[in-house]
Amino acid sequence: MKLQGQSHLDTYVKSMASSQPFVRFIDVPELEEKPTLGGTQSVEAYVYDVIEKNIPLVRNIVMDILSSLALDGVKVKGFVADFFCLPMIDVAKEVISLPFYVFLTTNSGFLAMMKYLADRHSKDTSVFVRNSEEMLSIPGFVNPVPANVLPSALFVEDGYDAYIKLAILFTKANGILVNSSFDIEPYSVNHFLDERSYPSVYAVGPVFDLKAQPHPEQDLARRDELMKWLDDQPDASVVFLCFGSMGRFRRPLVKEIAHALELCQYRFLWSLRTEEMTNDDLFPEGFLDRVSGRGMICGWSPQVEILAHKAVGGFVSHCGWNSIVESLWFGVPIVTWPMYAEQQLNAFLMVKELELAVELKLDYRVYSDEIVNANEIETAIRCVMSKDNNVVRKRVMDISKMARKATYNGGSSYSAIEKFIHDVIGIKL
Template sequence: MAMAKPTVVLLPVWASGHFIAALEAGKRLVAALGTADFSLTVLVMRPPTPESASQVAAHVARGAAAAEPIGCEVSFHHLPAVDPPTGCTSVEYFTSQYIHLHAPYVRAAVAALPVPAAALVFEFTSTTMFDVARELGVPAYVYFASSAAMLALMLQLPAIHDVMMPEEFGEMEGQHVHVQGLPPVPASCMPASVMSRKSPSYADTVYHGTRLAEAGGIIVNTSEELEPAVLAAINDGRCTGGRPAPPVYPIGPVIPLSDATSSDHECLRWLDGQPRASVVFLCFGSLGFLNAEQVREAAAGLERSGQRFLWVLRSSPPAAATASAHPLAEHLPPGFLDRTKDQGLVWTSWAPQREVLAHHAVAGFVTHCGWNSVLEALWSGVPMAPWPLYAEQHLNAFELVASMGVAVRMDVDRKRSNFVEAGEVARAVGCLVSGGDEEEEGRRARERASAMRDACRSAVAQGGPSFASLHGAAAAVRHRLEAGVDAQLTGTAILHGGD
């Protein structure tokens, strides 16, 4: 009797940058497995805020529609709501704990599937789901939405923790951390979740780093061209103390196709009227926001630079705002909009970032260094000026400048809530467009970004290394599924997650 069409089960995190990229990666994996033989089942956690809930609902609607061109059968299963955890002192720790509360519902949903589960794929903040996969006899894989550098640090973090002498990374003034595959990393560039060993998020991150070794494989949103040294360090076991790391499959860049509805956006029409390679784009992601003081300083820097700019300036969501908060545009210097009306555009709502970065008028990108934003910039060959704000963005910023060479340096004062002075904004913006006072730095970043554009596109094309890696991941899933079925037929144990 033929086996029913198996499904890959995906558990994405609700944040837009995670959900969209994880869904795209899941569809690519199923396409590599063969859409006639496999389907994709997405388990949807109810987001903890109304704003994120509406965003996820929109992503689900678009995700279902976008599956049709490649024939990928996608179904969405909404998990029961859970009560959010209390007493969490950081976003990272809250996210991890909130996901953990869904474990019983994930177990029940997978167990109730009418078809075999070929694999359970989740993100690194969901490693407690290894227990669910093991109980169900389903191979478990991790989709790693960030860089290979962050993965290397996660795998190495348990060992770093054991030998670390200072109480905090924040106390290691002027010192460096040795992350395999990277130049020495300033301690000040460590991810926000591990800066303080006293915080619950630190212990939680070490825990996830320890459990990553249990994965049947780790699918990473990067490519061999972008991070060759880091990927080699992981594959050689240097990040896991000489022990073999789980198989790593760099399949990136994972960038969803653009929405057709955004091609006529007002920001794009404004860019149509600007000269080629003349505009600096400033955008800080769906969760990145500047405070009033930073807004004034950035505005002064942009005006001083004299360069054209498109600035996405959004106020923080209501849940994070204080009773006295006002739209950030109100904190612009008096007369700024009038003085710069022929120089730039301040946009106070969502903007189609992928399309903006692909526009011929855009010369550079001032970015918070979220990994999806980094990949979108490199996909279009746009050099960057890093202004990291949270999560692992300071590590990403370091890698962009010190390892990849696709960005110009930017002096960000992390101790002052990532403050950047006006003069530094003006210098970096000028450097991106024309080289400014540091012509060589800007020229190198532009050349490297252009080279990375070609490398990214060839990586995911048929026959490219990311294409081959994706099919390697699919072959591993298929092999483990077939081995599990054979084991059932012969009365032996079903294959568990982890090698």
């Protein structure tokens, strides 16, 4: 489905199709009347609107696929949709009478929050989340959850409405696959195993692409330069800073980060996404000369390759769940600096619930005017990079081994995938 401003995905899909021949990609015809992302509407509400308008088009495609497969004697047993495609449940359940499953690319804690929202709404439809100091008792979390770490969209009316609709649709699915594992989130995963009134939850992660395709905007020559520089650095000596494709900073905050990197004196690799990249006064005067040889700055970066490199010892991250999963897999501890979407909840989960990250910020928002000062940033970097009695580093290394083991035959995630397949095709274990 074509979303506004995502033309680069065509290149990505083509490269993915050539490397994964067993996966078939089908372009949904573009909508005649495309929804637009207004200034006051949340992204979540916009995406929900786009998905709903695509339902008739997807229904036609699915019916054609089923007819074609039936002619070949192939029986379709289930329908799996992405989190935002939950409105497609009507296509599966009402039109073709197939069990409907959801693949949630984030964690079990997020799912616990969605269940909490649906349960609360069923008791009182007038309740609205306020960005306050309120502490919420969410089943599936050990600790009370501050309201100010919930997704930003919950604080605006159309965003809240979209989340509630999605939360209710979750309850109608046959099952939900989450990109996490029992080893990463034991309390939350166990909570859902005991929840008989909710769809089955399969913790099948970590799921990510170890051989990720380069982004179309990435300079491959620059990538080679970065990797060669990393090859020359001592083990676990480099702190990597990367804040996702939407994690852009204004000039004052860029200067604070630069100052912090000077203060802490660690080697660094900084993936800097800013519209002001070419301005001479983006960094403190003389910064680039003073850190020459000790640090590298780039635009797009090959994140999986960088996190996998033995020279990388810490990761200052926006706490997107894919980034967290990758860092846990490679045993790289995180400093939390969330930006948007559910990243504040991810940061809370990593720091307070799982003790797998160092806290810089839990409730930062990318559109805020907050300036995080250099001393705060320096302290967090020193904490994550310290080799002496670093409890977080040890826990992350232990979880890395456990998360990998979970995906092997006999591991918890491998068994969850087996159970999912057996449930879909109707075989009782």
